[in-house]
Amino acid sequence: MTIRPDNYFAEKYGLTPPHSEVLEALPKLTPGKVLDLGCGQGRNSLYLNQQGFDVTGWDSNPQSLARLQQIIHDEQLQHIRAEACDLNQVRFNGDYQLVLSTVVMMFLQPETIPQLIADMQASTVKYGYNLIVAAMDTDDYPNPLNFPFTFKSGELSNYYRNWHIVKYNEHVGELHRRDENGQRIRCRFATLLAQKASY
Numbered sequence: 001m002t003i004r005p006d007n008y009f010a011e012k013y014g015l016t017p018p019h020s021e022v023l024e025a026l027p028k029l030t031p032g033k034v035l036d037l038g039c040g041q042g043r044n045s046l047y048l049n050q051q052g053f054d055v056t057g058w059d060s061n062p063q064s065l066a067r068l069q070q071i072i073h074d075e076q077l078q079h080i081r082a083e084a085c086d087l088n089q090v091r092f093n094g095d096y097q098l099v100l101s102t103v104v105m106m107f108l109q110p111e112t113i114p115q116l117i118a119d120m121q122a123s124t125v126k127y128g129y130n131l132i133v134a135a136m137d138t139d140d141y142p143n144p145l146n147f148p149f150t151f152k153s154g155e156l157s158n159y160y161r162n163w164h165i166v167k168y169n170e171h172v173g174e175l176h177r178r179d180e181n182g183q184r185i186r187c188r189f190a191t192l193l194a195q196k197a198s199y
Helices: 005-013 020-028 043-050 062-075 110-122 155-159
Strands: 033-037 054-059 080-084 096-102 124-135 164-169 172-178 184-195
Touching (some): 005 043, 005 062, 020 043, 020 096, 020 124, 033 043, 033 110, 043 054, 043 080, 043 096, 062 080, 110 124, 110 155, 155 184
Parallel strands (some): 033 054, 033 096, 054 080, 096 124
Antiparallel strands (some): 124 184, 164 184, 172 184
16 A cells, blocks of 8 residues: 555554645745644644654643654654643743644633733744634534633634734534534634734
8 A cells, every 4th residue: 555645644553634724734834843732643743744844742632642752753753742731731932933723722721712822923933824723612503512612703813913814714614523423513613824924
């Protein structure tokens, strides 16, 4: 079996493929430092490292981190680190080309979000990017799994009103989780790719 380069880690290790928004954003990015908030088993971190980025992945799940660290070890990967981190507690800064959080923020406490986004923004180099995908709670698609936090319509884009918003939508998508009938649970997702403007 031939493993396609983009899906190498997903196919070899049975991981979920890289998020479609990460794949779509890649051509706009300049290789540099990446911070992956809530990296899980590393689907996005491994892919971005494979594309030449220096990646730090943070997650609070010990099993996910152990799996990612094992892959890093087995593949003898350079310029990628998996670190334990509680996003509800952390404050951070840095000089990242990309800070991303895909399908993670809805698991955080509501009071965490404003400071987390502020730190994401402050830690991004000029002309760097933030990529966020997170579940919403809307009248037509109410919060399906009682997530601790969900964005309201327009809320995420408002945080980035001083940035160049490359992409923003609130489209309906599917979670990996399924309902009692075996159907994947649908909800709206706030999806944002924004570039830090020059001030």
